[in-house]
Amino acid sequence: MSSSPTRESSTPEALDHVAGRWLARHEPELGRMRRYLHARPELGRQEFETTRYLAARLAEVGLRPVLLPHGCGLWVDVGPRADVALADATAPGRDATAPGRRRPTLLLRADIDALPLDDETETDYRSVTPGVSHACGHDVHTTILLGTGLALAARHARTPLPGTVRLLFQPAEELMPGGSLDAIDAGALANVSCALALHCDPAIDVGKVGLRVGPVTAASDQLEVTLRGPGGHTSRPQNTVDLVYALGRLVTELPATLTRLVDPRTALCVVWGQVSAGSVPNAIPRTALARGTVRLLDRDTWRSAPDLVERVAHQVVAPYGAEVSLSYTRGVPPVVNDPGVTHLFERAAVASLGPEAVVSTGQSLGGEDFAWYLEHVPGALARLGTRTPGGPTYDLHQGRFDVDERALGVGVHLLTAAALLALDARAGVGPQNPPVRQDS
DSSP: OOSSSSOOOOSHHHHHHHHHHHHHHHHHHHHHHHHHHHHSOOOTTOOHHHHHHHHHHHHTTTOOOEEOGGGOOEEEEESTTTTOOGGGOOOBTOOTTSTTOOOOEEEEEEEOOOBSSOOOOOSTTOOSSTTOBOTTSHHHHHHHHHHHHHHHHHHHHHSOOSSEEEEEEEOOTTSSSOHHHHHHHTTTTBTEEEEEEEEEEEEEETTOEEEOSEEEEOEEEEEEEEEEOOOEETTOGGGSOOHHHHHHHHHHHHHHHHTTTSOGGGOOEEEEEEEEEOSSTTEEOSEEEEEEEEEESOHHHHHHHHHHHHHHHHHHHGGGTOEEEEEEEEEEOOEEEOHHHHHHHHHHHHHHHOGGGEEEOOOBOSOOTTHHHHTTSOEEEEEEEEEOTTSOOOOTTSTTOOOOTHHHHHHHHHHHHHHHHHHHHHTTOSOOOOOOOOOO
């Protein structure tokens, strides 16, 4: 409840009241918004209709969205700086406490793109676009952020927020390079002091929130190695360069050698997805190819990985005389949750959902381009439970993926509470609780 007619405090009751007040009137609409988006998925950098839908819904409550380049994705500010022109924005992480400078801004981010997968669900809101579906839950992320923005806008209309919340609806999370880099280049991190995001987790029951301090998702890069030689007959391998044999040594020894050159706690993992050479059984080919991914959990090791991988690849192949060319494509850094921001998420979950809602989440070697924001500002990614208790688990990136839609309201409660706590923390208030405990 509000502590006075003019100010809503950040007590647990008030934090829950802000989202609860909006959801009491709009929760059915939240489900309709999610189903509308789910039925109309769009691939990365093609999210034109999704962007138009979001912009129109935000404009209905007086907000002024800023479109990202090419019309895919947008951001909008809620709070006392919502009417500040983009030209007034400054570099990421600017000290807003200095004289004449503006307050920091909290970033809440959702990804809006879909996957090139058929929707195999049997719902009345299944995808109407063949070969495209929201099989990673981005429709859920988008709906939750939209609901959070509308709830915060309603709160700001009643009582001004003590700072600004920037809602970022980001395109192309599933692509490489991802849409986070587009958003950063367009100025979405201007004045931002920290960043928060949610991701569906079908392994966690609805109503629960998975949190973890430190690395929570992995860096994910792509690797392509091409070997070349003069070719020859399989009866005389000594007279040429046996590329197939050299390729076999490369695909087994490169991953194994790397694990002995870095700290095991980085969880460095090279896995090949394509290996090819030759077309007939009795001819040694002139080219051979291996493509795969490089994943790891440590930022420093990630930054040095391209040089290390190239050096080891040349060393493994050198005895066989093959020419080596290597292409290493940066994907995303690891998501490393900041302790302070993670603890803020925990306090928000306890205040809005109850202490039993917080669970420890494990690490994943999947990539998430929310990590690029955390290269500039502190932040945290939370896992949102979407599984019906006792029900089936529909894994991410599978055509049958769906969620328990009660997770929508849970997400709005959590993000709204986290935003209010973060803004009050910048003003020097807000409780300090023990840090999130991790599994040993």
